[in-house]
Amino acid sequence: MTDLTNTLRWLGDYKPTLPTEPTNFVVQNAVCCPNGQYLVSSYGWDYQTAVVDGVLYSVDGGLNTHTSRNGDGKEEDLTVMSDDPFEDVRNKLLWGSYGKSGKDTLKYIRLKDMEEEHIANVIQYLNDHCIEGPATKWRIEMMQEELRYRKLKLIGE
Numbered sequence: 254m255t256d257l258t259n260t261l262r263w264l265g266d267y268k269p270t271l272p273t274e275p276t277n278f279v280v281q282n283a284v285c286c287p288n289g290q291y292l293v294s295s296y297g298w299d300y301q302t303a304v305v306d307g308v309l310y311s312v313d314g315g316l317n318t319h320t321s322r323n324g325d326g327k328e329e330d331l332t333v334m335s336d337d338p339f340e341d342v343r344n345k346l347l348w349g350s351y352g353k354s355g356k357d358t359l360k361y362i363r364l365k366d367m368e369e370e371h372i373a374n375v376i377q378y379l380n381d382h383c384i385e386g387p388a389t390k391w392r393i394e395m396m397q398e399e400l401r402y403r404k405l406k407l408i409g410e
Contacts (some may be wrong), residue, residue: 279316280388281333283347284324286310291331291347291361294320316388335391342395343402348375367386372396 286405292301296315302382303310310328314320321333328394350371351357364372378395383389402408 256350271367272298276388277334279318279332280321280335280391281331281346282312282316282320282373283331283345284310284312284322285329285331287327293347293349312383335387339395339402340396343399346392364395367399369400369403372400 255345266343268315277371281293282295283291285291286303286305287309288303288305290305292310292312294301294312294315298313300313301314303313308327309323311323312320313322322328331347333342333345337345340347343365344363346350347361348364348371349366351362362371367375376393379393379396381387
């Protein structure tokens with residue numbers, strides 16, 4: 254047997270010891286401008302900008318650990334990390350919607366402001382159509398938690 258064959262055989266037995274899922278990751282990179290406009294950067298090089306009252310607001314970097322922002326401090330930081338407390342998540346997490354018809358202009362809605370039927374439909378959509386991974390799993394769990402939260406707090410429709 255050659256050295257290369259032995260090396261390849263050894264690599265075939267290799268088992269990584271790194272965690273298979275990150276324990277703390279960026280779930281949302283966004284800001285809310287003073288006029289209520291949301292800027293959401295979903296992937297690297299996804300530079301989003303708005304000028305409000307002569308001030309440039311921007312967000313970039315997507316879900317990478319290194320993100321960049323610009324503004325005057327009047328913008329609301331809507332960054333969500335996977336280990337944030339649920340109260341923060343429900344107040345910050347955005348869902349982009351094109352309305353029930355799917356033909357409306359994109360509108361972002363905070364999790365706390367979504368209708369229960371909409372949350373249930375999003376959960377079903379994520380389960381049926383999205384790539385499995387820690388971020389999708391986390392979003393489903395947070396939406397399920399929002400429905401439980403509403404039942405406990407008697408909030409809802």
